[in-house]
Amino acid sequence: MTVPPSRGVVLRLNGITKRFGQLTANDNVGFALHEGEVLALLGENGAGKTTLMNILFGHYTADAGTVEVFGEVMPPGAPGAALAAGVGMVHQHFTLAENMTVLENVLLGTVPLWRMGLAKSRGRTRLQVLSRDFGLKVHLDAQIKSLSVGEKQRVEILKALYRDARILILDEPTAVLTPQESDALFDTLRKAVARGLSVIFISHKLHEVMAISERVIVLRHGRLAGEVATRDTDRHKLAEMMVGAEVTLPRAEARTPGETLLQLADVSLSAEGRRVGLDGANLSLRAGQITGIAGVSGNGQAALADLVGGLATPERGEMRLFGQPVQTWSPRAALNAGLGRIPEDRHKQGSIADFSLTENTVLEGYPAPPFSSSGIMNWGKARHHAEEIISRYDVRCPGPDARIRLLSGGNMQKLILGRVLEAGPRIILANQPVRGLDIGALTYVQERLIAARDAGAAVLLISEDLDEILALSDVIHVISEGRVSPEFPRGSKTPAELGVWMAGQGFDHAA
Amino acid sequence: MRLEPVASQTLGRTLGFPAIALALTVLVASLLAMLAGANPLATLGLIVNGALGSKFAVLETLNRATPLIFTGLAVAVAFRARLWNIGAEAQLYAGALVTVLVGTRLGLPGPVAIPVMAMAAVAAGALMLLLPVMLKVRLGVDEVVTTLLLNFIMLLFISMLLEGPLKDPMGMGWPKSEALPRDARLPRIVDGLRLHWGFALGLISAVVVWFIQVRTTLGYEIRAVGLNPEAARFAGIPVRSVLLKTALLSGGLAALAGYSEVAGLKGNLTLDLSPGFGYTGIIVAMLALLHPLGVVVSALFVAGIFVGADSMSRAAEVPTYIADISLATALLFMVVAILMTRFNLVRG
Structure with missing residues (x-):
């Protein structure tokens, strides 16, 4: 042309x-x-x-x-x-x-x-x-x-x-x-x-x-x-x-995984509104391992994220955390258990637009010291924490008192990432963590997730971008119509083979 | 014409537009006075004089502001959480009813009765709002409808009581309750001046509510739930329980208006105890931009207009309705002014 x-x-x-x-x-x-x-x-x-x-x-x-x-x-x-x-x-x-x-x-x-x-x-x-x-x-x-x-x-x-x-x-x-x-x-x-x-x-x-x-x-x-x-x-x-500079996209190198931290055994969840449910899902998240969930949008990823993130409880099957069956499950229970969650929608779920950066950084951590004690907020500590995240995670912003709605998507995501990682999570749910981000922010977020894995966290990476899944995951599951495929180790399946599962075909052979 | 968000809000902007709104309100009020055939400047002068012109006038304004501080706070607290409590009127009457019941039926000595009546009133108002909010969080019933309708139910219920079991046998047939014993009334702040401790309680409440909002975890939760309930839930904030706590706080504050009117001013319960203090509380809260300390200022302003207009209509041939119209106008202009502090009007 x-x-x-x-x-x-x-x-x-x-x-x-x-x-x-x-x-x-x-x-x-x-x-x-x-x-x-x-x-x-x-x-x-x-x-x-x-x-x-x-x-x-x-x-x-x-x-x-x-x-x-x-x-x-x-x-x-x-x-x-x-x-x-x-x-x-x-x-x-x-x-x-x-x-x-x-x-x-x-x-x-x-x-x-x-x-x-x-x-x-x-x-x-x-x-x-x-x-x-x-x-x-x-x-x-x-x-x-x-x-x-x-x-x-x-x-x-x-x-x-x-x-x-x-x-x-x-x-x-x-x-x-x-x-x-x-x-x-x-x-x-x-x-x-x-x-x-x-x-x-x-x-x-x-x-x-x-x-x-x-x-x-x-x-x-x-x-x-x-x-x-x-x-x-x-x-x-x-x-x-x-x-304005040379770019190399991060790739995670293979590592030997540790113990299983979170396990789903035959877990089902019914559909809710436009959200597709889960149908007998089996999944193990291990320390020091990134588990990638590949699939076309709207095939049960939201249900899986709700389940792991504490917004939904299994209707059938069992969820085991650190080897123990989960009794009560809620966002607060998930946070207390050491889960870090990067939500799919950073505007609707991840942040409050009219809150300042400071207020947004303590959205999950506010009920406990150092951010509050006996129900009284310590805004000085909260602000200090926000300043730390801003500098450590390279959040470009006017300052901790600015409303978060003024930030670009990438900077907002970095702040959320900082909020999650600074709490020292053992399990990280990363749902579409780089969707809509520019290359600079994307690289940054992915590198941080890899670093968290190397430090021993179990990472559940949900993404509709197959390239991202292939580049970062140690093991891959494919999700299709609420069914979760068996675990495929890194490199064991070609993108085309995964595509067959994404279209929902491999499951029939397995069943 | 379109609205474009401004990059940063300056102090001049934040104060300038509300000032313009007030000026425009004065202009509208003057036009109305002219329509009524009076000299607008003289009318305004009479209003200001009626509200602030003498010791008596000032005290009257402070007295009138007292219930408005409580209902304004009640609305401000609820609206922060996006809980649309239109039922401050019902909660006010619930508080007034319980105040009278405790004060006249239990036979408590005065110094005991005064705090017990207050606590009972707060409990009654809180429960009054708890019911519709339970329906909201459990079944998704719209609280605007339920709280609004409860106002009428409550008023009819009081009317029934005043015609029946609560009717003062010495009342010469008037639908009013027995009066509280002398020693169960709120004392005056300064002897000889007609201003009771209810006003001070209002000021204290405003400071407490302000403290709750900016310094406590509950206040933080309330603001988070109001601004983005989905993100609040995701972050582990117990949204339902926060809404219920907000309801208790808001309903309790509105009930204190009823308590303070009965125990501080009127002494008994009648059907005209509140000339719509619950509804006016919405205007007070909106004019204050839902800020608890701002509520005090705006309650004084609104009360001043009412008191001033009353006095003016006695002196000039201008109906007292000018107060209602002026307030409604002030509210409308203020809503636009608030918008203008955050947005630029752009041509095209």
């Missing part, structure tokens, strides 16, 4: 600068998007990608610089303008009405509500054409709430295409997708550019950027750090540009 110079510029950003108080989120950033190309916008969290897109859409007003769409300068701070000029955005978080059908969601906002009935039949025909042309398979009369995440994303893309978008911007589109769904998305994007659309693909996943884009723009600390044609670069060079 070469870029013929004749292809016109459809979108141009000129010298965009945006400051928030002391912070310069975008510093003189400029680039052009050509017709029919996939341009990747690469950068760590906090590099200024989202701010730039908000300026493009008029959600923020730039302090300097202009946005041109199809040669026309957009009025600053006017949200409708870019949309009207043919720019469509697919956000990470979908903006769909759950109780309406796909067709209604696409039409919503394009016609007055009282003409919805009439518009439906015309809309249906057009959508069928679009959905065929772009390979966006989705049932038009299905309710949004019955759709998978991948299907919802297709609806978002259809929405943009239906409104005659000629430029598509996708913000971290694969963060919520399975590998198969990502492949389908890439297929759609290729079809789109073949029809002359232009795509900006925002990501920090290097292999995806390499797979789909023609050109890469790298942002670092709000500045343009580089611009390269994808065919002239590789993952390593991109990572260097993004981080």
Whole structure:
């Protein structure tokens, strides 16, 4: 795929600068998007990608610089303008009405509500054409709430295409997708550019950027750090540009495990709401060992994490802790037993947004000395502890009194990691510990988990990223529809073989 | 027009916008006075004078503020935990009822009766709120509905008692209870001045609640549960038990309003003991941004407006409803002002 110079510029950003108080989120950033190309916008969290897109859409007003769409300068701070000029955005978080059908969601906002009935039949025909042309398979009369995440994303893309978008911007589109769904998305994007659309693909996943884009723009600390044609670069060079230094991803070396600290024997848990249950799970967590749980999202990982984390108790089977059957089980009991837990969702479960860093660091440890005695908090000790974690775990923040909502995802995760590890846990539950983190933070978190293992902790690593599981785990289980596979030692199964189990097939042979 | 969060809240911002809100409230009140055909400046002057103009006026304002401090604290404590206690009125009457029962039926000597009545009132108010909160944590019943409806049940129950078993035989047919014995009343803080110890109890309560909130594990738990119950539960905070403790605290505080009105001011229980102190407590707490010490200030402010408007309407031909409207306006402006301290209004 070469870029013929004749292809016109459809979108141009000129010298965009945006400051928030002391912070310069975008510093003189400029680039052009050509017709029919996939341009990747690469950068760590906090590099200024989202701010730039908000300026493009008029959600923020730039302090300097202009946005041109199809040669026309957009009025600053006017949200409708870019949309009207043919720019469509697919956000990470979908903006769909759950109780309406796909067709209604696409039409919503394009016609007055009282003409919805009439518009439906015309809309249906057009959508069928679009959905065929772009390979966006989705049932038009299905309710949004019955759709998978991948299907919802297709609806978002259809929405943009239906409104005659000629430029598509996708913000971290694969963060919520399975590998198969990502492949389908890439297929759609290729079809789109073949029809002359232009795509900006925002990501920090290097292999995806390499797979789909023609050109890469790298942002670092709000500045343009580089611009390269994808065919002239590789993952390593991109990572260097993004981080500003050479990067090596951590790999855990094999170790001899110690005694079994936590054991699940034939444990079952029924499904609850959207959470898949567990079906006769057997699992042993040993000292000095990382046990990886591989599997496609939504196959019982949440139930397993709830169980180990103290939020659920086994309905059948037995859980043994340090060789003793567990009698009472709750988050507090788990903490008292020496469990450290890194939750899947650091915003909903791991932190309280409007609490300060200090208040967040003692969220689990507050009931005991040194943070409190006889029900009276010792905020001085708590603050000191927060300062220690901030310096030891390299948490970039304004200080221990700042509200944690001001922190980036990576720094928030480092604080949670510090809170967990400083309590000296013997067993660590790490549920998606690096999801959404940039390479710097990701490497850091993984290294710390390996170090905790080397110091003798038993680590349960739940991740939907098979590469991460393979790189870190001493033993691997695959989870599928609530069933947990036998234990596979490091290197005993190829990724393809694990994939068969992830699809739920190996279990039948074993049974 | 959109709201954009501000990077840092400055002191000027935090105080400036509420000041503007108050100024706008005064403006609205002046317009209303003009509509009523009075000179707005003179009307405002009469209100301020009525609230603060004499020793008597100031004492009246302090007396009126006393129950509002308690109900304001009750609401502030509950709202911190996102426990929507709209039933301070019922808890107030529960406290008042028990105060009268203990004070008139047990025959305790005065110095014993005064603290026993207080403790019994707190227990009654606490239980009054415990029931709906149990329903909330066990069965998920919305406490807004249950606490609100309990207000009416409680008022009708009191009415029934006052027409029946509690009716004062010497009351010449009026629906009121027997009065507390003289020595079971809260004494005055300074002899000869019409201000009772209930006011001091209110100030002490505010300091205690403030201490609980910022310095105790319970206060920390309450704030955590209010801000993010899911994270609180994950972290091992016993969310249900924290909500129940909050209910006991909040209900107990509201009951002290009833206790202080009966034992400090009125001496007996009537159906008009509270002209909506429970509901006004919500305004007081919101104006104070749920801060326990702020509640004292805002209770004084609200009481001043009521007392001042009463006195003004006697002097000028402006209805006393101007107080209710002004307070409602102040609340609305203040809610916007609070928003503006945290967000910038951005065009486009």
